[in-house]
Amino acid sequence: MALPEPKLTAGEKAKVAWYVARMYKRGIAGENVYQADLEKKVDRILDGARKREEKAAKTKK
Numbered sequence: 001m002a003l004p005e006p007k008l009t010a011g012e013k014a015k016v017a018w019y020v021a022r023m024y025k026r027g028i029a030g031e032n033v034y035q036a037d038l039e040k041k042v043d044r045i046l047d048g049a050r051k052r053e054e055k056a057a058k059t060k061k
Contacts, residue, residue, distance in 0.1 A: 006049035016042055 008016065019038045026033045 006046065006053045008045075008049050012045050012049055015045055019045075 019042050023035050023038050026035050026038075
């Protein structure tokens with residue numbers, strides 16, 4: 001089951017865009033280029049955004 005995508009702040013969007021651009025650049029170099037480090041960074045940003053939304057939802061109640 002996929003987790004819902006959280007709303008990202010402007011800073012988070014910029015970071016994700018930067019990492020995706022770097023992944024694309026590495027992809028041009030070849031299919032066997034290591035990209036897991038960048039994928040982990042994007043996942044970490046998304047996890048942080050989910051936690052921020054959960055925290056905000058709990059404080060609203």
